[in-house]
Amino acid sequence: MRILLVEDDLSLGEGIRTALKRGAFAVDWVQDGAAAVLAVEHETFELVVLDLGLPRLDGIEVIRRVRARANPVPILVLSAREKAADRALGLDVGADDYLGKPFDTGELLARVRALVRRTSGRVRPLLEAGPLRLDPATLDASWKGRALDLTRREFALLRLLMEQHGRPMSRDSIQKHLYGWDEDVASNAVDVHVHQLRRKISADIVRTVRGIGYAFSEPVDTGT
Numbered sequence: 106m107r108i109l110l111v112e113d114d115l116s117l118g119e120g121i122r123t124a125l126k127r128g129a130f131a132v133d134w135v136q137d138g139a140a141a142v143l144a145v146e147h148e149t150f151e152l153v154v155l156d157l158g159l160p161r162l163d164g165i166e167v168i169r170r171v172r173a174r175a176n177p178v179p180i181l182v183l184s185a186r187e188k189a190a191d192r193a194l195g196l197d198v199g200a201d202d203y204l205g206k207p208f209d210t211g212e213l214l215a216r217v218r219a220l221v222r223r224t225s226g227r228v229r230p231l232l233e234a235g236p237l238r239l240d241p242a243t244l245d246a247s248w249k250g251r252a253l254d255l256t257r258r259e260f261a262l263l264r265l266l267m268e269q270h271g272r273p274m275s276r277d278s279i280q281k282h283l284y285g286w287d288e289d290v291a292s293n294a295v296d297v298h299v300h301q302l303r304r305k306i307s308a309d310i311v312r313t314v315r316g317i318g319y320a321f322s323e324p325v326d327t328g329t
Contacts, residue, residue, distance in 0.1 A: 106221055106265065107282050109150045110134045111141040111167070112183070113159055117206075121154065121183075124210040125217070129244055129261040133285045138162025142170050149281070150178055151221050154213075157184040157195065165198055172199035179220040183208070218242060225268045232267050235324040237306065239264055248306050255305065258283055262298045266311060266321035273314035295319070 108125055112118035113136045125132045133148070135141050138159040145153065153171075157164035168180055182195045185206040192203045202216055218241050222230065232239040236249040244260050246253040255263065265282050266274065276295045283298075284290045291297070299311050299319055312322040 106151045106261065107131045107133065107149070107285070108217070109141065109144055109148070109153045111136075111138070111153065111155045111159065111164070113137060113156065120210070121213070124214060125154075127257070128214045128217070129241070129257045129264070130217070131261070131283050131285045131288075133287075136160075138164060138167045141167050145171050145176060145178060146174070151224065151282075152217060153178055153180045154217070155180055155182050155200070157182060157186060157191075165194060168195065168199045179224050181216060181220060183213075215242070227268070232264060234267060234321070237267075237310070237324050239267065253305055256301075259298055259301055259305075262295075263302055263310075263321075266319065269321060271320055271323065273317045273320040275318040277318075279318065 108130050110118060110122055110125070110132055112121060112134070118134055118136065122132045122134050133144065135144055139161040141153070141155065141159070142162065155164050155167060159167070164182065164184070171178065171180070179201045180199065182200045182203045183206060184191065184195070184203070195203050201220055204213060204216060218230070230240070230242060232241065238247045239260070240246070241264060244257070246255050246260060246263070261283055262279065265279065279295050280290060283295070302311055307324060309322050310324060311319050314320050
């Protein structure tokens with residue numbers, strides 16, 4: 106799942122990016138409001154984590170411009186502005202949630218997961234399909250009651266495909282969801298991750314859709 110982080114404080118931004126990556130999110134980081142608007146116009150993100158006190162373009166104006174283009178991307182505001190009026194303004198112009206600074210990274214991740222879950226139309230925090238179970242909060246996964254040893258990227262890919270409810274995704278689209286701008290990506294990276302999921306779970310857990318890419322295949326618990 107791909108997140109745009111907009112934060113001009115280098116130390117705080119690095120800490121947030123590290124926390125989000127540990128939560129199996131791909132993160133693209135910009136440090137001013139104008140760059141944020143440009144990024145949202147040209148890329149697809151599951152969520153924007155946005156500071157308000159930004160150079161070049163204030164966070165409130167970023168929200169206004171994003172919503173003026175009818176872009177529904179969820180926006181989580183991070184701000185040291187603690188007054189109720191500031192919170193109300195951020196929410197009224199189109200933010201989906203507001204977290205005051207300083208904050209606990211655990212709460213930040215919980216709010217991120219809640220917004221992503223709400224956007225995908227899920228009510229339950231767990232992802233379950235037959236004997237397969239994923240917990241995005243802990244990054245735990247199990248198959249027929251057995252814990253799965255998945256890498257962060259394998260977990261992210263499986264979560265992404267499960268949330269598509271069997272709809273196929275192209276390799277390029279999958280790659281954009283799994284990797285940020287600053288990451289080197291091998292041309293066969295997605296294929297390697299798919300191969301590993303099939304090896305660790307089931308050969309038919311991810312099906313190849315000829316001419317398109319890959320899709321999640323609903324597993325059947327045969328009891329074996």
